Amino acid sequence: MEHLIQYAPYTGWVYPNETVIEWSVAIVVYPYITGLVAGAFTVSSLYQVFGFQRLKPVAHLALLTSLCFMLFVPLPLLLHLGHPERAFNNLLTPHLTSAMAMFGYFATFYIVLLVVETWFAFRPYIVEQAQKRIGLIGSFYRALTLGSYDVSETALRYDRKWIFWLAIAGIPGAHGLHGYVGFVFGSLKSREWWSSDLMPLVFLFSAIISGVALLIVLYVASCKLRRTPIDLACLKGLAYTVWAFIIVAFVLEGLEFANIVYKGREGIEMIMTFVTGPLLFPYFVLQFGIGAIVPLLALSYMIWRGTTGKALVVGVTLSACLVLLSVFMMRWNVVIGGQEISKTGKGLLTYPLQVFGKEGLISSLSLVIAPLVVLLGITRLFPPWEHKAAP
Amino acid sequence: MKREAISALRARRGFLRKIGGAGAAVAVGTAGLMHKVAAKSEPAAAQKSFPTPDYDWTKHRWAFGVDATKCIGCLRCVEACKRENNVPLDAHHFNTWIERYVYLEGEDKARIDSQQDPVNIAASGSEGQYRFANRYQDAKVEKAFFVPKLCNQCEHPPCVQVCPVGATYKAKDGVVLIDAEYCIGCRYCVQACPYGARWFNEEKGVTQKCYWCYHRITKGLQPACVEVCPVGARVFGDRDDRDSPISLFIRNNRVQVLKPETGNAPNVFYVGIDKEVL
Ligand code: SF4
Ligand code: SF4
Numbered sequence: 001m002e003h004l005i006q007y008a009p010y011t012g013w014v015y016p017n018e019t020v021i022e023w024s025v026a027i028v029v030y031p032y033i034t035g036l037v038a039g040a041f042t043v044s045s046l047y048q049v050f051g052f053q054r055l056k057p058v059a060h061l062a063l064l065t066s067l068c069f070m071l072f073v074p075l076p077l078l079l080h081l082g083h084p085e086r087a088f089n090n091l092l093t094p095h096l097t098s099a100m101a102m103f104g105y106f107a108t109f110y111i112v113l114l115v116v117e118t119w120f121a122f123r124p125y126i127v128e129q130a131q132k133r134i135g136l137i138g139s140f141y142r143a144l145t146l147g148s149y150d151v152s153e154t155a156l157r158y159d160r161k162w163i164f165w166l167a168i169a170g171i172p173g174a175h176g177l178h179g180y181v182g183f184v185f186g187s188l189k190s191r192e193w194w195s196s197d198l199m200p201l202v203f204l205f206s207a208i209i210s211g212v213a214l215l216i217v218l219y220v221a222s223c224k225l226r227r228t229p230i231d232l233a234c235l236k237g238l239a240y241t242v243w244a245f246i247i248v249a250f251v252l253e254g255l256e257f258a259n260i261v262y263k264g265r266e267g268i269e270m271i272m273t274f275v276t277g278p279l280l281f282p283y284f285v286l287q288f289g290i291g292a293i294v295p296l297l298a299l300s301y302m303i304w305r306g307t308t309g310k311a312l313v314v315g316v317t318l319s320a321c322l323v324l325l326s327v328f329m330m331r332w333n334v335v336i337g338g339q340e341i342s343k344t345g346k347g348l349l350t351y352p353l354q355v356f357g358k359e360g361l362i363s364s365l366s367l368v369i370a371p372l373v374v375l376l377g378i379t380r381l382f383p384p385w386e387h388k389a390a391p
Numbered sequence: 392m393k394r395e396a397i398s399a400l401r402a403r404r405g406f407l408r409k410i411g412g413a414g415a416a417v418a419v420g421t422a423g424l425m426h427k428v429a430a431k432s433e434p435a436a437a438q439k440s441f442p443t444p445d446y447d448w449t450k451h452r453w454a455f456g457v458d459a460t461k462c463i464g465c466l467r468c469v470e471a472c473k474r475e476n477n478v479p480l481d482a483h484h485f486n487t488w489i490e491r492y493v494y495l496e497g498e499d500k501a502r503i504d505s506q507q508d509p510v511n512i513a514a515s516g517s518e519g520q521y522r523f524a525n526r527y528q529d530a531k532v533e534k535a536f537f538v539p540k541l542c543n544q545c546e547h548p549p550c551v552q553v554c555p556v557g558a559t560y561k562a563k564d565g566v567v568l569i570d571a572e573y574c575i576g577c578r579y580c581v582q583a584c585p586y587g588a589r590w591f592n593e594e595k596g597v598t599q600k601c602y603w604c605y606h607r608i609t610k611g612l613q614p615a616c617v618e619v620c621p622v623g624a625r626v627f628g629d630r631d632d633r634d635s636p637i638s639l640f641i642r643n644n645r646v647q648v649l650k651p652e653t654g655n656a657p658n659v660f661y662v663g664i665d666k667e668v669l
Binding site: 005007013014015016017018019020022023077080081082083084086087089090093094095097098099100101103184188189190191266339343344345346 | 482483484485488503504505506507540549551552553554555556557558573574575576577578579581582583584585586587588589590591592593595596597598653654669
């Protein structure tokens with residue numbers, strides 16, 4: 001057993017049981033990929049529901065991205081559970097006062113919604129392939145048509161209606177799923193660092209920027225891989241979206257921190273020691289400075305100067321990468337940072353990051369990369385860039 | 392009152408004999424017992440009573456008292472608890488622990504440590520037996536005292552509130568229990584407890600904590616820590632019995648609870664603690 005647990009070194013006074021940090025980097029990855037799901041879905045709904053025509057080239061990619069990441073959302077949780085085989089208890093006997101109990105339902109509902117919406121979005125393509133292809137792959141598409149080969153204008157109009165309403169239902173679904181993740185932390189009164197009414201909103205807006213940023217990176221990368229020109233109007237549309245939401249996310253995060261400091265409740269000295277010491281780099285430098293302020297300034301500059309062409313592509317993509325880093329650091333600083341401040345308010349712990357093991361760095365990072373691999377495969381079967389096949 | 396005191400005395404003697412004689416046997420025995428306690432087919436919270444024969448959990452309202460002015464920091468309670476409840480013998484898992492608060496001359500803030508502190512572990516030379524190192528012997532101590540800690544079996548337990556599957560629940564007699572066969576090991580409850588009372592059993596994959604020796608109190612015995620405390624710093628009993636030790640303790644003292652601002656309404660009542668204790 002000894003080798004299984006790594007104890008957290010500490011300074012000051014911490015409760016004896018706190019020397020085992022219970023929520024690991026897997027629990028950092030969990031809200032991170034949930035956030036990417038919600039953010040990517042936002043992009044697809046901006047097009048499907050709100051009619052942002054500029055985002056059309058990424059609308060289907062957004063949907064597939066959301067789906068691929070969603071398939072992996074339960075994994076970090078399962079890896080974390082002491083008894084993963086009992087995970088279904090969560091669905092069978094949900095304890096209704098628990099913020100976590102609804103997760104199973106939310107997640108299932110959302111996965112189903114995503115699958116159905118994706119099916120409608122790709123139906124014309126599926127039908128086309130079912131008629132064209134032979135062999136195993138042909139049978140695969142024929143099975144997926146579910147027996148419906150009708151791609152007449154009436155049928156497609158009907159499909160579009162479905163997509164519209166599914167996208168509308170998906171907005172509260174995706175955002176509820178993620179806002180609730182914020183609630184999981186914000187509703188706990190045991191830690192000053194977590195206990196905040198703003199937490200769900202902070203999570204939500206950082207989720208949106210992370211999802212949009214991911215799509216920027218994926219879109220640019222896919223165009224490079226496919227050697228197709230990048231639609232600059234679309235890229236600009238994404239850049240504006242990130243820009244606008246970064247401001248909201250940044251203001252919310254700033255307000256939350258200001259609230260903690262200004263209220264200055266018990267334990268504030270420790271929090272200040274923490275943020276000006278061990279958290280200085282991950283929090284102020286990475287999350288706020290490099291991850292939020294730099295991209296915000298860069299994007300503002302590009303919007304102001306009307307930058308276009310290669311400079312725009314490079315500038316926006318780099319900003320998007322920084323945003324992705326910032327949001328990851330935000331999850332880290334909440335989940336790990338929160339546990340590094342002792343509940344006594346009189347001590348600090350250091351999270352002993354494990355590299356190997358089921359909740360180690362490698363397996364957690366794989367969980368972030370795996371959806372991308374799946375996405376690569378899925379785009380082969382359902383190319384999201386086939387505009388002619390989509391409404 | 393008298394009967395309870397006598398039975399407690401008798402039980403204490405029996406318990407001390409056991410501790411002295413065969414610690415290992417006790418550990419094995421209680422493991423079996425705990426298993427029996429945890430095994431049941433319907434949600435325990437819905438049951439009329441806990442499946443211990445002759446015990447009606449609607450007839451009791453247990454509570455715990457700590458007189459910090461009496462505690463001498465001998466740590467027998469911690470050792471007894473570890474053995475009685477099969478808590479891993481290391482410096483990171485505790486159902487109960489003792490905090491030492493020391494104010495040195497000229498200092499405003501207490502220096503706080505517990506038996507798990509590396510200096511104290513070094514002094515005892517073992518992670519299974521505990522003692523406080525005499526680390527302040529050369530300093531001018533202005534004020535010093537010990538504070539025993541344990542699960543407060545809160546009236547409004549946030550740990551129960553957050554459990555996604557209802558594996559942890561509040562029994563009718565006030566004790567907060569964990570169903571080891573139902574817990575999924577998510578550790579949300581560990582995060583939710585403001586007192587650091589819960590810990591995760593890595594080997595069993597479930598969360599554990601102090602439950603006031605439920606396997607003992609449902610048989611009319613005292614919790615192990617109360618049994619072994621040589622100075623009576625720990626008091627246990629039934630609040631529904633006006634003459635029980637705990638009822639007297641609460642009635643005759645001005646008692647305090649820890650972190651009242653959380654709204655958890657703890658059921659461990661303290662006497663003689665200081666502003667820095669939380
Ligand atoms: S002390 Fe902690 S574990 Fe015990 S009942 Fe209260 S909140 Fe729950
Ligand atoms: S660790 Fe077990 S008892 Fe605690 S919240 Fe999770 S399922 Fe419930």
